[in-house]
Amino acid sequence: MAFLPDYAELHALSNFSFLRGASHPEELVTRAHALGYQALALTDECSLAGSVRAHFAAKECGLKLIHGTELIVENTKLVLLATDRTSYGAISSLITTGRRRSKKGTYALTRADVEKTNALALWVPGEDLSAAPWLAEHFAGRAWIAVELHCGPNDRAKLNGLQQLSKQTGLPLVAAGDVRMHLRSRKRLHDVLTAIRLGKPVAQCGQALQPNAERSLRLRMRLAQLYPGELLEETLRIAERCRFSLDELRYEYPAELVPPEHSPASWLKKLTEDGLRRRFPGGVELKVREMVEHELALIAELGYEPFFLTVEDLVRYARSKDILCQGRGSAANSVVCYALGITEVDPARMNVLFERFVSRERNEPPDIDVDFEHQRREEVIQYVYQKYGRHRAALAATVICYRPKSAVRDAGKALGVPADEVDRVAKGFAFWDQAIPPANTWLQFAQQLRGFPRHLSQHPGGFVISRGPLAELVPIENAAMPERTVIQWDKDDLEALGLLKVDVLGLGMLSAIRRALALVGRQMHEVPPEDPRVYAMIQKADTIGVFQIESRAQMSMLPRLKPENFYDLVIEVAIVRPGPIQGGMVHPYLRRRRQEEPATYPSAAVEQVLGRTLGVPIFQEQVMQLAMVAAGFTPGEADRLRRSMAAWKKRGGLEHFEDKLK
Amino acid sequence: MGFYAPAQLVQDARRHGVEVRPPDVNASEWDCTLEAGALRLGLRMVGGLSETAGKKLAAGRPYMSVFDLALNRKDLRALASAGALQSLAGHRRMAHWAAAGAARRAPLDAPVLETLPVLAPASEGAEIVADYASLGLTLGRHPLALLRSRLDKLGLLQSEKMHQLPHGSTARVAGLVTCRQRPDTASGVVFVTLEDETGNINVVVWNRLVERQRGELLGARLLGVHGSIERDGDVVHLVARRLVDYSALLGPLETASRDFH
Numbered sequence: 001m002a003f004l005p006d007y008a009e010l011h012a013l014s015n016f017s018f019l020r021g022a023s024h025p026e027e028l029v030t031r032a033h034a035l036g037y038q039a040l041a042l043t044d045e046c047s048l049a050g051s052v053r054a055h056f057a058a059k060e061c062g063l064k065l066i067h068g069t070e071l072i073v074e075n076t077k078l079v080l081l082a083t084d085r086t087s088y089g090a091i092s093s094l095i096t097t098g099r100r101r102s103k104k105g106t107y108a109l110t111r112a113d114v115e116k117t118n119a120l121a122l123w124v125p126g127e128d129l130s131a132a133p134w135l136a137e138h139f140a141g142r143a144w145i146a147v148e149l150h151c152g153p154n155d156r157a158k159l160n161g162l163q164q165l166s167k168q169t170g171l172p173l174v175a176a177g178d179v180r181m182h183l184r185s186r187k188r189l190h191d192v193l194t195a196i197r198l199g200k201p202v203a204q205c206g207q208a209l210q211p212n213a214e215r216s217l218r219l220r221m222r223l224a225q226l227y228p229g230e231l232l233e234e235t236l237r238i239a240e241r242c243r244f245s246l247d248e249l250r251y252e253y254p255a256e257l258v259p260p261e262h263s264p265a266s267w268l269k270k271l272t273e274d275g276l277r278r279r280f281p282g283g284v285e286l287k288v289r290e291m292v293e294h295e296l297a298l299i300a301e302l303g304y305e306p307f308f309l310t311v312e313d314l315v316r317y318a319r320s321k322d323i324l325c326q327g328r329g330s331a332a333n334s335v336v337c338y339a340l341g342i343t344e345v346d347p348a349r350m351n352v353l354f355e356r357f358v359s360r361e362r363n364e365p366p367d368i369d370v371d372f373e374h375q376r377r378e379e380v381i382q383y384v385y386q387k388y389g390r391h392r393a394a395l396a397a398t399v400i401c402y403r404p405k406s407a408v409r410d411a412g413k414a415l416g417v418p419a420d421e422v423d424r425v426a427k428g429f430a431f432w433d434q435a436i437p438p439a440n441t442w443l444q445f446a447q448q449l450r451g452f453p454r455h456l457s458q459h460p461g462g463f464v465i466s467r468g469p470l471a472e473l474v475p476i477e478n479a480a481m482p483e484r485t486v487i488q489w490d491k492d493d494l495e496a497l498g499l500l501k502v503d504v505l506g507l508g509m510l511s512a513i514r515r516a517l518a519l520v521g522r523q524m525h526e527v528p529p530e531d532p533r534v535y536a537m538i539q540k541a542d543t544i545g546v547f548q549i550e551s552r553a554q555m556s557m558l559p560r561l562k563p564e565n566f567y568d569l570v571i572e573v574a575i576v577r578p579g580p581i582q583g584g585m586v587h588p589y590l591r592r593r594r595q596e597e598p599a600t601y602p603s604a605a606v607e608q609v610l611g612r613t614l615g616v617p618i619f620q621e622q623v624m625q626l627a628m629v630a631a632g633f634t635p636g637e638a639d640r641l642r643r644s645m646a647a648w649k650k651r652g653g654l655e656h657f658e659d660k661l662k
Numbered sequence: 663m664g665f666y667a668p669a670q671l672v673q674d675a676r677r678h679g680v681e682v683r684p685p686d687v688n689a690s691e692w693d694c695t696l697e698a699g700a701l702r703l704g705l706r707m708v709g710g711l712s713e714t715a716g717k718k719l720a721a722g723r724p725y726m727s728v729f730d731l732a733l734n735r736k737d738l739r740a741l742a743s744a745g746a747l748q749s750l751a752g753h754r755r756m757a758h759w760a761a762a763g764a765a766r767r768a769p770l771d772a773p774v775l776e777t778l779p780v781l782a783p784a785s786e787g788a789e790i791v792a793d794y795a796s797l798g799l800t801l802g803r804h805p806l807a808l809l810r811s812r813l814d815k816l817g818l819l820q821s822e823k824m825h826q827l828p829h830g831s832t833a834r835v836a837g838l839v840t841c842r843q844r845p846d847t848a849s850g851v852v853f854v855t856l857e858d859e860t861g862n863i864n865v866v867v868w869n870r871l872v873e874r875q876r877g878e879l880l881g882a883r884l885l886g887v888h889g890s891i892e893r894d895g896d897v898v899h900l901v902a903r904r905l906v907d908y909s910a911l912l913g914p915l916e917t918a919s920r921d922f923h
Contacts, residue, residue, distance in 0.1 A: 430879075
């Protein structure tokens with residue numbers, strides 16, 4: 001197909017330009033690749049929210065992705081494109097400026113803001129041509145006039161006009177598509193989105209609807225017919241100058257947590273040693289000492305010290321203010337976390353497995369979940385803002401997407417379906433429904449709309465804290481709540497890029513415990529451990545309002561398992577989970593517990609791992625340890641196996657472990 | 663917070679012999695508190711009362727009259743609806759009358775002395791409806807206790823009686839829907855928790871019935887279930903064979919279910 005011209009699309013909006021784009025970023029990327037485009041620029045309006053998804057989709061298929069944004073600046077439509085890390089940072093900061101200045105969902109920018117940005121600029125001329133001299137002055141050598149032809153009634157005249165304008169201003173011309181959808185067939189959905197945006201039925205939208213489906217990723221053959229060759233060639237020259245990739249982003253931890261005479265490693269070691277002395281006044285067992293050395297070595301190798309220090313700082317602050325808090329989850333596998341006071345699980349009493357928490361193979365930052373008392377979490381959040389400043393700390397976003405009910409409602413309204421009919425049909429969808437039966441056009445639209453991002457909301461407590469200005473990493477915008485700011489990426493995006501987030505989660509039960517203790521005038525340590533009267537109630541499932549064992553599923557397990565001590569409760573909580581239930585672990589365990597069948601072990605090593613659960617694997621840690629002692633996995637491999645098992649239902653892909661396990 | 667709504671927590675406490683007292687402007691803090699072993703509901707339970715007003719009220723006790731409260735119309739109405747003016751104005755209807763007269767007026771509008779009319783108290787059913795609307799719970803009888811004679815005629819058993827039936831027997835029950843759950847691990851089964859004046863009933867609705875009676879399952883506030891008893895030691899479930907929506911019997915009672923994946 002040598003006669004097809006090469007092309008790079010430099011102006012494309014995804015559905016992260018809410019209610020404007022009709023395709024997911026991933027769809028645009030794969031389609032651009034399938035059409036043989038040299039590159040695609042994702043230029044959502046004043047947003048980089050879809051950039052991470054697009055980045056990974058592009059990496060997977062091998063398409064060159066360019067990051068940029070479309071902006072309306074004083075009646076002038078511009079597309080800015082990032083050439084390198086600096087100009088990416090400048091675009092991100094610019095978006096932040098525009099968004100922070102304005103209420104949620106909107107932005108406001110002036111020419112003065114934009115002219116500081118060292119990005120490439122495509123100008124999409126409208127009625128107002130006054131921007132030309134300004135562009136020529138401030139963007140010399142890096143501004144173009146975008147020629148966007150969509151088979152309108154006067155394409156030829158438009159092209160001629162722009163060629164004139166180019167001659168007058170000295171700004172070169174380049175072809176661009178102002179793409180809103182990856183396929184022509186999305187045009188009807190685009191109309192529906194337009195109607196939702198305008199708040200009236202499609203039939204009344206008139207001129208606001210696109211006259212045709214040309215704002216899709218078009219065949220290169222078609223582009224060759226529409227554009228002069230040199231305009232298409234110009235896209236490649238611009239794409240060539242845009243060499244920035246999100247892979248270049250390197251997260252830098254806040255520096256102030258380490259005193260000047262220390263390195264992060266030496267400071268973490270000192271705090272850990274201090275903590276060990278506090279935790280083990282009688283001296284540290286050899287086993288624990290070895291675990292500490294192993295952990296510190298792995299933390300140092302992966303450079304995660306500042307993360308531990310950040311969390312330690314939050315926990316220390318909370319404790320100093322008598323705010324109850326508690327680390328949970330896989331961090332309980334870390335002696336360092338125990339020494340730092342982040343978790344309360346004594347590693348000497350447990351079979352901890354650090355690789356469950358941090359592993360070299362996984363190559364992603366650890367996740368320390370710390371719950372703070374729900375009613376005082378805000379104090380911790382304000383501490384973070386005050387310590388690091390709003391320019392360096394912000395909450396991760398949660399992308400709110402269309403769910404079946406809302407999709408049915410909005411699509412129905414857009415099609416002019418009577419309100420009571422919309423209501424009736426929407427109510428027929430259950431809270432668990434995922435798919436929408438494609439019974440008619442309305443529901444087909446709803447099904448396409450389902451999963452489309454609708455707006456950004458704040459994550460319940462995931463903070464991103466950086467060393468330099470956070471806005472140069474990712475745009476920050478205002479949340480609906482006053483005094484709250486969120487970044488434009490959600491926690492999956494952060495995880496995919498390997499950026500660290502610190503969770504400041506609120507747990508209502510901690511507030512309830514604090515208030516209950518205050519009401520009866522007692523302290524936590526006065527509560528007697530292992531009170532048989534408590535277990536008598538638990539065995540009868542008399543546990544309404546008791547944290548962790550109050551759900552109906554837990555309550556129906558309690559009379560069968562009959563917990564007698566704390567470790568039994570640990571098993572109780574773990575066994576009513578998808579893994580043990582679907583793995584058929586529940587009944588063998590219960591039978592062995594009631595001594596209806598003997599607990600047997602294939603080897604002494606396995607008995608070491610499974611002894612406490614009567615030979616039945618219940619904890620994820622046991623799965624890892626089994627793979628290690630029985631099949632010779634390294635700790636890192638064992639963690640990969642665990643993760644593949646956890647994701648198996650979604651993705652499959654356990655087969656390659658089979659040979660090794662045999 | 664947690665798995666249960668305050669209504670369930672309060673019922674559970676009362677079943678354990680804890681005395682629970684209603685919110686009252688002359689006794690309640692903003693939070694719920696203990697009063698010599700009894701639980702006093704806090705003003706935070708009063709629907710529609712602003713936190714600022716509630717905390718100010720709790721700090722300024724005691725009050726001699728509804729005028730002393732010095733609140734705006736909305737907050738006064740919220741307190742009257744909750745029955746939290748009992749100590750100042752008597753039952754709800756009287757409280758509403760007093761609240762309407764005491765709402766802060768423009769400075770030139772001088773207070774008028776008038777004799778209070780004598781209003782008859784509302785019926786028990788209306789009180790319970792008002793309790794649910796304002797507090798989300800009632801300290802009076804359970805709503806189903808009032809409907810029991812009608813439920814008896816429909817052949818619907820109380821939770822307590824149902825729990826005494828042997829494994830495999832059939833039963834018909836009805837209760838307020840307090841929770842619907844459809845865990846991903848349960849291949850489409852929906853677990854419904856019903857509540858009546860004697861306790862909770864755990865209902866299992868298999869996939870096929872879920873699809874057949876989706877409307878009843880999702881729509882009913884008072885759900886009737888015909889099914890069979892599954893008993894494993896002390897754990898009793900009712901496996902549904904047919905669902906009936908009896909919500910009409912509840913009239914204007916506002917109940918809420920918590921629905922989970």
